[in-house]
Amino acid sequence: MLDLTNKTILLTGAAKGIGAATAKALGEAGAHVIAHYGGDRAGADAATAAIPAQRKLLLQADFSDPASADALFREALAWRGRIDVLVNNAAVMLTGGGIDADMDAWDETWARTLAVNVLAPARLLKHAVAHYRETGGGIVVTISSWAAQRGSTNADHIAYAASKAAIKAASHTLARACAKENILVYVVAPGVVRTKMSEDFAASMGGEAPVTAGLAMGEWVPPEDIANLVAFLATGASRHLTGATLDVNGATYVR
Template sequence: MLDLNGKTVLITGASKGIGAATARIVGDAGAHVVAHYGSDRAGAEAALAGVPADRKLFLQADLHDLAAAERLWDEAQQWRGRIDVFVNNAAIMRWNGGIEEDDETWDAVWAETLQVNVLAPARLVRRAIKHYLAVGGGMLITISSWGAQRGVTNPATMAYAASKAAVKAMAQTVARAHARDNILTYIIAPGVVATQMSEAFAATQGGTDKIFAGLAMGEWVPPDDIGHLVAFLATGKSRHLSGATLDVNGATYIR
């Protein structure tokens, strides 16, 4: 079993999907887990139900608000004085950002998506890098998407794809700029993961059977696959993977 004893891990969007699976897995590996949630505290608590009370902290923050993102980092760092791993996971996907939408809707979808998926995470990444420089190193793990490389199937969600490309480029820049500062940076690019977001997306594309027909394994990527990968990276056992984009899509998209 992977050993994360002594490490403090901050995970955004830890109440469901990839974030919840990751919180549970790193918690089971011995980490102290800071589980961020937007509104679903019960989901975050359920994810960490098996983790002792002294190794978990639940923090609410609305990432529509940059000040809330800053408070999130302050409270997370204050808990144990140090954050070793920041998992940049939280994101939204809006389904009504298509070309035919009216200008007001188009602008609103883009503004909200970039706010939650890029601007708030950028503030947190900035805080992480400043912290890591002060304490001698740390780790950034960014959950991007295969949409950042190949685009998305539904053009109404192009703002989401653009946001995931933005955080990918941000993380790659951090990797190149701070490799000598002992700041390790990894990007994970999932395919279609079994989450509420993917199920909602499938509904826009004709249902899960249609989605599965286009997947090499004919099934969702389990969120645990992402969580186990995050836990392995968090051990620091593969330092020279820093800067890499790791595809997790069941052999559907190979490059």
């Protein structure tokens, strides 16, 4: 059993999918969890229902405005005076603004995708590093995607793939630049995870059957697999893993 007792963890996008599973895993390991959500308060409540009231704080922020990340970090830090781990998970994958879209749809998709998936989490990275330098170190876990390495098979998701590559590169830069300051940065790159986002992607590709047929294990990744990995990384037990990109895709994409 992982032990995150007395760790204070800021988790973004905690209301559904990977974020909801991660909130549960962190809570079960004893962490104090700051669960960020965009608009789905009910989802965040459900994801953190098993965490005792004294060990959780729910905070809302709309990352469509990247500056909202500043207030989020400030409020999160004020709760217990310290953040030990930042899990940058919140993201959107929009359709309808891809390579064949008109320019208005293209611009709108890119603007929102970059705001939510890159600019807001990058601001949180900036705040986290500043805080960790004051406190002697800390951990960042960035949830990227295998699309950051291999691209997407759907040209509608060009902005999503680019955004996941951007936040991955930003995280790797901090891992290299801050390693001597006891600031550990890990990147997790999931494949096809059983989430609403992946289900929507499968629908755009003709349904789940053809997507599943292309997977080495013949099954989608359970969100709990990602959650358990994040909880392990949050312990800091493998310091020299910092800078690594950890692929979780059931051997479908092996580098």
